[in-house]
Amino acid sequence: MDFLLHIIIMACLTLFPLLGYNIVFGKGKILHFGQEAQSLMAVYTLWVLVVQFQQPFLLALLASLLTTTMLSLLLAQLSFRLEPDGFGVMSIALHLAVLSIILNWQSVTRGALGIPRIPRGILPSSLERYALVVVLGAIAWYFFLRRLERSSFGRNLVALSEHEWHAESLGISRKKVHTIAFLLAGTGSMISAILFPPYIFLLSPLDYNFQHMIFFVMCAVAGGPGSLRGVTLAIFLIIFLREGLRFMGLPADILGPVQIMSFGLILFVAVCVRRDTLFPKQRTV
């Protein structure tokens, strides 16, 4: 039961930034690969201030909100000025730049060592209550995004993604809509920043590297880009699948590689099944 609760918590903690990211990447069809830069900014500002500088949590939260908002606005500005492919590359560069600063500014961030003993503060100490808080938060976040998706913001975002010029000619402001989308992605990262490190009592930069970004893209594609329900289901299924592979009962000496290969194979099959999303038309010569 505890393991099940743990997996549910991990899936919900992934859901916050990923559903935010899905608004930008899936719904808005903006080629954005810098979500983990937003997560790093949010999580490090918050916990460096609390743990390393012993600042009050609320003050640190405010600072984290400020830096994450600024980074989200920067990303939005860059997306307005660059072509989609150029922005994709720029967002990767931004993620790597933020990660590099964190790894190298060791007097403040402790670099690759990460920050141990992250306090839970007012968050529950028992697994069951932590799961309850996280699940309720995830449900609230889901329905908040669903409401937004069905509002004029959602319709405008889809209109812009389908035909930007036509949408703008109808009076839809790209700058306003896309800025809100990036801010929502930043909000998802903020929520995860508050809940994830206290859960494992550790803040490690390895949990925010580019592999995690690939995982985000994978979940968004597998669930159907832009689909809140699809991406939510994809997060839960992929995480349950990944953790389920721990039960394969393989000999220890081949365990790691076989689990990775099995996961890759299952994902390959999943992507083949979902090829209509990746390749709208069957390619023929």
Add this chain to the structure above:
Amino acid sequence: MRVPSSFFALSTCAAMALTACQLSGEEAVKIGYIGPLTGDAAAYGIDTLNGVKLAVDQLNAKGGINGKMVQVVAEDGKCTGSDAASAAQKLVSIDKVSVIIGGQCSGETLAAAPIAEAGGVVMISPISSSPDVSQAGDYIFRDYPSDALKSVAMAGYFVSEGIEKVAVISENTDFAQAFRAALIKELPEGAIVFDEVVEPGTKDYRTLLSRLSDTEFDIFFPNAQTPATMAAMMQQFREQGFTQPAIAHDVADSAELITLAGEAVAGMRAINIPASGEGTSFESDFIAAFGTPQQQISFTAHAYDAANLIMQAIAAVGEDGSAIRDYLNAVEAYKGVVGAFSFDDNGDVIGIPYVLREVQNEKWTTIADIQLDLN
């Protein structure tokens, strides 16, 4: 919205099938293992896992613990906090292991520790060396010394040799950074005259070494996480014509470094725990069972000793976590392959000495014992 039904159906079936699988061996004593079995640090994980398996296989061949066979439940911690936390949660709540041997990377140990602590399961790490592990909890032990101690040994060596100016290039990984931070703490201010950090796996140091040529220094410390990176540092250091001596830590003390760097490491020194297990029956048993270790034989020896000590504790006091914890705290001098050791109040190992090693005739040779001045 179009639900991707085929994908979900497929995934659900696979997840259910996998989750439904049950481990066999209900009657066995289960020992958990967490370590990096995939990824960049997999060599450490595979070696230590094999060390644990050797100890378990040998004990099972003698009839196990009070007639019960011992089963190792291994989990891949991937050297990351989140994966190690998942691994620990499964071992504690699903497999209900008596103890966990792990993690190997310090980040794994720190993330798994609160879960083991909450579950009342003793965890003993064979090779985590970060000073942070000392405060990880009452149920957390390690039979590998903290970097805080090794840096004391290195600082003492510099004093004894009259070395005042040290040039350091560090790889940006948890192990190398923990050691760098501990060394900076131990050395007088200004002793480190060149202190650069490079991205993990960097192989080109020519620009940095060109800058180093403008600095006056007595000794070079290539602070890398892997022998491959350290070999690149040393080869390019010698290529650029530097004649100063070089010294490093555990990572240097491997045959792989000599194979990779050749002449560039002739005369290089390392401060390390003794080459535990080298030339012993343990080494021949290990090689017969698993082949030559990918890293050092001493890493496998630490894992082997951790497993044997834990199994001795279970045989003596049963599988209750607090009883095993108390047993380990009361150990006075457990005689293992790595030497006779016990644990302090933090669960840190006591009794593992340090030695000064040097590359002579293309082999690492112990040239002196090092006494620690902890005052």
